[in-house]
Amino acid sequence: MSDIGILERDTEGQFGDYIALLKPRVMSLVVFTAFVGLVVAPVGVHPFVGFVAVLFIALGGGASGALNMWYDADIDRLMRRTQSRPIPAGRVTEGEALGFGLALAGISCVMLALAANIFAGLFLAFTIFFYVVVYTIWLKRATPQNIVIGGAAGAFPPMIGWAVATGGISMESLAMFAIIFLWTPPHFWSLALFMKDDYSNAGVPMLTVTHGRRVTRGQILLYTLILAPVAVGTAFTSIGGPVYLAVALVLNALFIRGAVRLWRRDEAAALAEKYATEKRFFYFSLLYLFGHFLALLAEKGLSLFGMGGW
Structure with missing residues (x-):
């Protein structure tokens, strides 16, 4: 095998790299708080519906992470904490991360709406939009209050879980x-x-x-x-x-x-x-x-x- 072939094989994105794009540590917080929001709601949900709903909320959170990494690839290359992420490390291209994130976002929102209710699906879509557009693209590089305002995106999951059960706020x-x-x-x-x-x-x-x-x-x-x-x-x-x-x-x-x-x-x-x-x-x-x-x-x-x- 030529050196070029070896290089292409070594830099090709692997399954673990796409998992890393989802920011699994952040996703764990999203999953947990959404699950709590769903469980503590006064309206019961069938266990299968609840499981599927939390799964799609998790995928929506992962989509946000992938889109965040796509847009922040330039600054991730400059920060020691993020230089080993899949895009700065060259294991996943920016285009692949963008396509992956958009696909997960669409699937998660549509499927949550079908599995639970339209309001929950729209709420998840708004949350992804808020995190990617309002926080990542706008606030993060514009104001020191980026974390304060942008933090709303991370606070929405228990409300989405609650909405899955109740259909509202x-x-x-x-x-x-x-x-x-x-x-x-x-x-x-x-x-x-x-x-x-x-x-x-x-x-x-x-x-x-x-x-x-x-x-x-x-x-x-x-x-x-x-x-x-x-x-x-x-x-x-x-x-x-x-x-x-x-x-x-x-x-x-x-x-x-x-x-x-x-x-x-x-x-x-x-x-x-x-x-x-x-x-x-x-x-x-x-x-x-x-x-x-x-x-x-x-x-x-x-x-x-x-x-x-x-």
């Missing part, structure tokens, strides 16, 4: 949206605190780049303080209860404590510690979100035995 689904929406800035800005050079090199106006780490730390604390009453207050909706309240009180107390610690730190101490505190806060933020939604599931499970709620 309610205060409870908006509460789940609000938790993720307000959680997103502290989560991503804590990542940006120890990844600033990446965003700077790529020309992405992350808050750490445009306003500095000191301001970013203050904004993390501000959003954490706003998030806490919203997260705790969800305990007093129809999807909450004493178990959720106990979990929310503990998690929010720890989250606020972590945000205060970040706010009090100076850059010399953070650098000397290699941003260990910032990294701990970032990883705890993942536990924070999963903990709240697991508690909502627990309340639903208890309610089936007549033990949940107030």
